[in-house]
Amino acid sequence: METSLARDLMSDEEWAFHERFILAIRAPNGRKPTNHRLVLDGIFWIASTGSPWRDLPDEFGRWSSVYRQFRRWTLAGLWEGMLEALNANGLAPDALQMIDSTVVRAHHQAAGAKGGLRDRVLAVRAVDSRPRSISVSTARACP
Known part of the structure; x- marks a missing residue:
């Protein structure tokens, strides 16, 4: 017997929490x-x-419809409202705290700061441009 991916993903208590936010931003017409x-x-x-x-x-519906609704809710500020309520009520454990990679800054050397890439390119050129001829001492050693 095949089990459904969509079944029992969200508990009734979780849905009750999320539903009020969805209904609050839903347009009355349409x-x-x-x-x-x-x-x-x-x-x-x-x-x-x-x-x-x-x-x-497919159990969740057409991907384009789900994505379109995700975008609508994003533009309506649904996710921010949910996160604020979770934080205000203390329902989100500290283990669920996340960071956004768009605000994490790397050290300036990680961005190829002055001299980093240039020195490596020059080192590769120096190795690549070594003389290709055989020296006289090597030629004598090899009969």
Whole structure:
């Protein structure tokens, strides 16, 4: 018997927490809402696996629809609201704290600072441009 990837990814308590944020930003007019729980599970599946959007299993819906809803929620500020509520309520353990690589700065030498790359290129040129002829002493040693 095959098990479903989409089943039981999010507990009912977790969904109750997330649902209020989704309903708060949802426009009152427009199309009938999709299964937001399944879409959110799909987004969390992508985040936890690191897979490309196109590899999202069909059980979560069309990848393009899930991605489009992810973008809408991102532009509406859904994720920031959820994270602020998690932090304010103390629901996010310290082990889940993350850093964003876009703000992590490397040491200036890691960026190829002055002289680093140039010295290596010059060293390669020096090795590459050694004389290719055989010296007289080597020629005498080899009959």
